[in-house]
Amino acid sequence: MAGTSAAEVKTKRPSNTAFKQQRLRAWQPLLTPKSVLPTFFIIGIIFAPIGGWLLWASERVNELRIDYTNCDKLGSSFEALGSSQFEYHLHGINSNSIPQPQQKYDSGKHTCTISFNLPKDLEPDVFLYYRLTNFYQNHRRYTRSFDVDQLKGKTRSASDLSNGDCSPLDSHSENGGPKKPYYPCGLIANSIFNDTIRQPVLTNPSGNQNTVTYKMSESGIAWSADRKRVNPTDYKPSDVFPPPNWRARFPNGYPDPIPDLGKDEHFLVWMRTAGLPTFRKLYMKNTEDTMTSGYYQIDVVMNYDTRSFGGTKSIVISTTSFIGGRNPVLGIAFIVVGGLCVLLGCIFAVRHFYRPRRLGDHTYLSWNQQVASGLADNPAASASGRNTQPPSGNQGLLRQRP
């Protein structure tokens, strides 16, 4: 931060441009009532209707959720669910008027049958999710527990994977045999949600059929980016073990050839770890047919134990709108902020109209305050502060060292 050099040698003088001499033209924003008050009101007036619009969009979404965690404790005849175990949010229908869902359990087939009433038609697209609670897919050790190369298709040996991210589920030796890697290794793959949710069946259709299955497809549920990340593997079935929790699916190990996990969309959806401990994941969807109203039954083969970690599992059937799933908080937040801004604008306006401060009045300058009793001879000097007495002795202007 040197000053300019001596003017005798003209060539050393820095050039006199606005940039180099810091004389750039600038916008000088002043926070005066004329700019502040409209700002508050404009923000309030913009946000509140947006909030109303988003709230309206959220109300249009139809959603129902049924908890079936404890279905396997029930008997083989239908029992009604408690009110804490289901939730209906259907546009235009009072939730209290909907009959309670019912569940029964077939212990031979480990199948829970959920029966519920759908009071109105659901327009496509209709999505069916499973929802887990208290499942920390965002835990630090958990989110790292997979091997990128293995999923890309490369053959990674047990020694490659040992002490890596996948441990403790990296490799395994059975009956004293050689160590073989798990494919896919890691905690994420092992803990995949393995209940099988069958397609909803309408039990009282109009017309002459007994039941009509509402066909929902299990493809197209994963993001395309997830699909591109998993390729067919080069492993042979005898080189690898399926993860422990996958034994039920593959009791004798993998068939030949090993199934392409990139085509298993449930796996891809599961591998995209959720951000919060309560989450839902897409299971199947129907983008063409209307889900007509009536009584539906869904069979769920119960393999997944959520009670062991204190969580619950539910089925969610939902439509979407342009804001996604049901989310009234979005609209409410905008309305609240809009109202808050208007309120603040009113407060500032009241304060401004009650004894407003004159802008740019040099008598407000601090060094003019203590010469208020008049310096009639030289007001110019006093106003610029060049010729005033120090406020309180000379200690006032002496600064302490930091």
Next chain:
Amino acid sequence: MASPSPSAAFPQLRDDDMSPAEVQKSIEYLRRHSSLTEDGQQHAQGDDAAAAYQPLNALVIDGAALSIVMNDPECRALMLEIAPLFKSVICCRASPLQKAEVVKMIKDGLDLVTLAIGDGANDVSMIQTADIGVAISGEEGLQAAMASDYTVGRFHFLQNLLLVHGLFDYLRMSEMILSFFYKNVIWAMVPFWFSIYCAFSANVFYDLSYIQLYNVVFTVAPVIILGCVDKPFNYDTAMTYVAVYSDGIRNRYFQWWRYYLYVLDGIYQSMVIFFTFYIFTYMSDVQNENGRTWGRSDLSTGPTVAVVIAASLCVGFNAWQWNWLMAAAVAFSIIACIAYISISSAIRYYSLEGVATSVMSTIVFWFGVPLSVVVALLPRYCVRCWQKMNMPRDLDIIREIKVLHRPWYGQVFVDPDSPPEFPDKNAKRK
């Protein structure tokens, strides 16, 4: 205080010089009529303050006397006590070592910030001893210039150096440092709130590339521009309204409580941004019409963009003026962040692959970011508006005078022969 008789110890003194007793009496007179008592306490209050004026005498002490004063500890203490009372103290014919000694005595004894200006090789030790050393380059060579902190071309430029560049530098430094801490606090606290929901397992909330790029690319430009070229008004105004320089002396813009306010503001803003996206997501992870759900890196992209925007706008809001550099810096920050996300989401096998489609196609992102930024900046905006409307500081008033073209007084030259003016407490204000 026992001192030898001056004529005996110093034969060069004339007979009409003051005797030690008379010197003592003048010192007492000074003490009584300044606002200091012997132990340095203020004793003049209220109306007496008007009567307590700074004497317009000068103290002249030459090198020989200075060496005697410096060698005697009692004399040093007395010198330290009464020297600040004078309008100016002139030490003439002092050796370079003595110059440095005087500066050191004032600096340490009174615990002050000192500035030394000189042009010759004999000033080098003084320049280096003082807190701020200013050299005048030219007539006597460049030795002083090489040893100094600042170099000017003329002695007269010291005025500009202090009143314009010094003031601007102080304002820029304080605002830049506070803003730097703020922007890091807001960034670092968002994962803290996330850890409440990831079982406190210290999971990385942001994608790692965001963390690398935040301080290096996304938010580097506005603070640098703020620290380099920001100023409340222009050069001439600073030279006119010189009393505003005392804002720097009194350290009104870099106090510890201001620092903690900025940090608290950063914590609040991070809380707003994280919880905005949390409450938008916790009901259903579905944010699109296609029904697919968000994962963790989707959840963190929204807050990243919101934090970059909030930090850049807040730093811009802290600035006094917006020239094209500042506008470009803020625009660059925001655009760089969004461009990085868009580009990196196209890279195969990259951790952020596909984020642009899953996040930027949602209403939650495009509406959640403005909402969280507005709510985050709202308290700071309100407090600053309230302060500027109702409790304006000198800088604010001067800016208003300049920008709104109110009457101002452009006097630069002060007549040194005009008599000192004392406030007349009985006169009515006109």
